[in-house]
Amino acid sequence: DAMVIQNPRYQVTQFGKPVTLSCSQTLNHNVMYWYQQKSSQAPKLLFHYYDKDFNNEADTPDNFQSRRPNTSFCFLDIRSPGLGDAAMYLCATSRVRGQGLSVLTFGAGSRLTVL
Amino acid sequence: AQKVTQAQTEISVVEKEDVTLDCVYETRDTTYYLFWYKQPPSGELVFLIRRNSFDEQNEISGRYSWNFQKSTSSFNFTITASQVVDSAVYFCALRGDAGNMLTFGGGTRLMVKP
Numbered sequence: 001d002a003m004v005i006q007n008p009r010y011q012v013t014q015f016g017k018p019v020t021l022s023c024s025q026t027l028n029h030n031v032m033y034w035y036q037q038k039s040s041q042a043p044k045l046l047f048h049y050y051d052k053d054f055n056n057e058a059d060t061p062d063n064f065q066s067r068r069p070n071t072s073f074c075f076l077d078i079r080s081p082g083l084g085d086a087a088m089y090l091c092a093t094s095r096v097r098g099q100g101l102s103v104l105t106f107g108a109g110s111r112l113t114v115l
Numbered sequence: 116a117q118k119v120t121q122a123q124t125e126i127s128v129v130e131k132e133d134v135t136l137d138c139v140y141e142t143r144d145t146t147y148y149l150f151w152y153k154q155p156p157s158g159e160l161v162f163l164i165r166r167n168s169f170d171e172q173n174e175i176s177g178r179y180s181w182n183f184q185k186s187t188s189s190f191n192f193t194i195t196a197s198q199v200v201d202s203a204v205y206f207c208a209l210r211g212d213a214g215n216m217l218t219f220g221g222g223t224r225l226m227v228k229p
Contacts, residue, residue: 040124042206042219043160088158100210101148101165104217109158 003027004107006091012113013081021076021110023091031097032074033104034066035090043090049074050097078112086114117142119209119220127226128197136192136223138207144168146212149183149190154222155203163205166190197227 004025013019023032031050035043047056049068063085065077076089088111092104118141128134140149151163164174166183174181178195194201207220 040222040224042221045216048216090158090160092160100146100212101167103150103162103165104160105162106152106160111158 004091004093004105006089006107006110008110009108010111010113012115014115015082016080019078019081019112021078021089021091021112023074023076023107024072025074025091025093025105026072027093027095027105028071029093029095029105030071031094032068033092033094034064034074034076035092037088037090037109039087046076048097081112081114083114086112088112117144117209117211117218119207119218121205121207121220121223123223124221125224125226127228129228130199131196132227133193133195134197134225134227136194136205136207136225138190138192138220140188140190140207140209142209142211144211148210150208150210150217151181151190151192152206152208153203154206160206163192194225197225199227199229201225202227 007022033048034046036046037043045057046060047066063079067075088109090109091107094102094104096102120139147168149166152160154160171183180193182191204222204224206222208217210217
């Protein structure tokens with residue numbers, strides 16, 4: 001089945017130790033998104049790629065970076081995780097960017113714990 | 116600016132009860148799009164329904180139904196005869212015509228007890 005796969009599902013890191021989360025998709029969608037979801041909160045968009053075009057949200061900290069080496073893969077890099085970065089990180093895709101009724105397809109998320 | 120409010124942070128019902136999840140939105144766009152997503156304990160957000168602002172027809176899909184009322188800026192979601200498998204966090208979301216991205220509400224955690 002076509003889907004969005006995130007790895008790892010659970011990641012434990014130490015304060016300040018870089019971490020990379022990955023997302024792959026078999027939907028051949030043009031757009032890939034990264035959301036941060038803290039406990040009992042709504043998902044918050046960090047950035048998205050439209051093909052190779054990177055779009056950062058204005059309030060996304062510099063500590064968060066992303067790479068999209070090809071259509072299928074997208075990575076979230078957290079350069080120096082702080083305790084406040086502990087969250088679920090959700091990857092999503094859509095065929096087109098934000099047009100009307102376009103639906104986002106989400107992965108199962110990567111839960112990050114920072115010790 | 117857009118805003119989605121889900122006033123009910125947590126609802127608990129007993130199996131087979133009907134339950135309505137409220138969603139109120141704010142937008143200045145005349146054309147906009149509304150969505151409901153379900154997030155079960157596994158974490159993945161699952162798309163349930165979408166609506167554009169010109170389509171106020173209510174929809175029923177099995178035990179799920181949606182009531183869209185522009186006059187009150189509401190897009191409420193009702194589960195009839197709830198089941199334990201309905202236990203999840205439900206998010207209402209809005210996309211305006213001018214903007215590209217979804218604005219999510221805070222979510223409602225539904226617990227259905229046997």
